[in-house]
Amino acid sequence: MSTKVVRERIALTGNEAAALAMKQINPDVCAAYPITPATEIMQIFAQYVADGQVNTELVTVESEHSAMSATIGAAAAGARSMTATSSQGLALMWEMLYIASGLRLPIVMPMVNRALSAPINIHCDHSDSMGARDAGWIHIFCENGQEVYDSTIQAIRISEHPDVLLPSMVNFDGFIISHAMEPVNTLDDEDVKRFIGPYRPTYQLLDVDHPITVGAIDLTDYYFEHKRAQVEPTFGAWKIIEQVGEEFGRKFGRKYGLFEDYRLDDAEIAIVVLGSTAGTAKVVIDQLRAKGVKAGMLKLRIFRPFPHKQIAEALSGMKAVAVLDRSEGMASMGGPVFAEIRSALYDYDKRPITVNYVYGLGGRDITLAHINSVYGDLQRFAAEGKPTVDSISDLVTYLGVRE
Amino acid sequence: MPNMMEIRWHGRGGQGAKTAALLVGDAVLSQGKHMQAFPEYGPERMGAPVQSFNRISDAPITLHCHVTNPSVVVVLDPTLIGATDVTAGLPNDGIIIINTDRPASDFREKLGLENGQKVYTVDASKIARETIGRDIPNTPMLGALIRVTGMLDFDAMLEDTRHKLEKKFRSKPGVVEGNVQAIQRAAQEVKSD
């Protein structure tokens, strides 16, 4: 049976798309540990390994903490290394995420978004990756299987870029995308191989003739400088992400950037959303536009490093904006995306009324009706010139919950 | 959304309800349309009621919410009727197709169907046993579904399915033939009330 992958349009679930991208990337080392709903990625990949279709050394570790530890060891050794996880698994490897970025290792990890316990829930929300938003990783969010495939491939180029050298997680919604089959346009094996290029590590433990120490201890005299030095490559990644996305578009016909603006140009009211909900919103926006409502959407693809300038530029002219958060951090004014967007807009003289909708926790469905109601609210706020929200906190509405 | 069809499948864990949706999705894609196929997940185990879904359209589908008003419902296991509300959300002109050895007329009253709603039955389990040799009703149901809804070119779908199966079961021509026959027979034998 031919195992070569060619350019064609095939039906794949999000997990299959991630595994296929990994197959074509053909990493030197992969660490695997099961967790719903990401398990399938490594199951499918393990079959590729078992059938000799990849050169990968698969390390079937005994926990997610060890998955990231082994991936770090392999990357530091000089190998292209990947793993995949979700929710509690991400939470368990939390300390290692900071270590991976602190050690400037270009690890790429498909990350299936699932709610964090307690209560335990296997369905989609963004609390897992949001809980790791300060770990120094690049966070890419995907709307559908096509984006999972494309972004996993691009992430290798982004992370390995000498001006970046930071790990990336490619986030996609648990079950909604991970287990849903949609059409995906695949690339040739050669396309992917040429696009990512061979791996040229900046440092390698296996270069035994030039021994290095990785993971030294800093006392108070050096830690701050090392962290300060991590700032430039982190925010410099915006440029690289755009360059890689543009090159991908030129070569393969699908261009990517920091975010997608959907009918945003002349919009007066808009929502900001991450992940699969953006797709549902597109249907609502088209319906509203047909009725003459100037509705639009900023679908945020890159959550980290947070493109505050670029987002603020895109939104400052709006009359009213609703930020949709699929996590509630029990932390501050509304969800994490909302807080950061408000902060980004703070310095602008012209800035929209900005409100927050927390939705979809634990996989709660978000419907066309829900999104319509959000735009309805925005129209009202725009007309009245102020947010008149009826909710627990002034600016936050919990959308789709039984109060 | 013009031309968007939504299908809900009812089965019991282990009967292939999820695979049924995937089979449809695959068939649809081969004819150049757009599709989604996805299961509903929970802690169900073998034998528990499960559902899966399809969306089919001529235009790209970006919706990611649940299917709440499927225009077509397919019931793979008739024992679910009564245990599960299989007609939930079915519109006034919706269609329900049931795998059963009983005639379609038995179900109109039982399900409390409206005049405009259509019910079809086919003994997919029997067909599967006789053609494929196992009681896995999803392949024959695919044939019944396509015939009843006319959503795809039937012959093209059949050829495409044969082609796909031949690639997968190169060494087992019997399996290929069995599946193709299953689809054809179900398409012939499916009847309304």
Place this chain on the structure above:
Amino acid sequence: MASLKELAKKGEFLTGGHRACAGCTFPQIIRQTLAAADTPVVVGASTGCMEVTTTIFPYTAWKVPFIHSAFENVAATISGVEAAYRSLKRQGKYDKEVRFIAFGGDGGTYDIGLQSLSGAMERGHRMLYICYNNEAYMNTGIQRSSATPMGAHTTTSPTGSASTGKKQYSKDLTAILIAHNVPYVAQASPSHWNDLVTKVQKALATDGPSFINVLMPCRLGWAFDPKIAMQIARDAVNSCHWPLYEVVDGNYKVTYTPKEKMPAADFMKQLTKFRHLFQPGNEALVEGLQAEIDRRWERLQKLAAMEC
């Protein structure tokens, strides 16, 4: 068997200038271990005394490639390095012969590191894990670990009017590794350097995982005059508190039998951590410790006599 002269010629793999305590015994363990290797090695260490005192940026004492990532996972980290090596070799992208050694303290091995050690050993990576066992969490200021002997005073098992120190006897981690069917498992001590070096050589020659548990007297946590560090190690061995043995494919062999078995009390009396046990009223504890040492030693003799 190795000659001191030959070993000395191999050069220095750990430079001076690191910040270990005067009288610490892990520098000797490192030097003996690295001198025993006859290929280049990559070394990992868990967070702990060893890592913290040898890698203070911008300095490092290690003249071999070295990685530290976190506390509980040196086994997982080194297993990743070894997997990278296997992968790159298999793909023809790398052609050197390299061996992999992970060092973990008893805290990072017996306790928090047990999971990742178990996983790495079970998966069969070709790596040597050396536990430098100073019988407590020393880096954080002497807290009890499951390797701490019964009756020892530590800051989390202190003596007091209602306590005589640690309640439990030490966990037998070496037995756990033997139960993993690791092809080469051993106990060693820096005081018996030839035995240790020979064991490291055997371990590195094993085509699979290997584990050596090395007693590491700590002048601060055990409390003794730094001058007598090696003598303390020797007494630990001669009292059979720390037997030297190896298990090769399940077959036990005692590699050193003391000519005269030292009473446990004579070993323990020298250490401040046991001082309270010699106060009147605590005789039963000393007896208990002697009995446990005897039980484990006799059991070891029986296992060594068996054909496995």
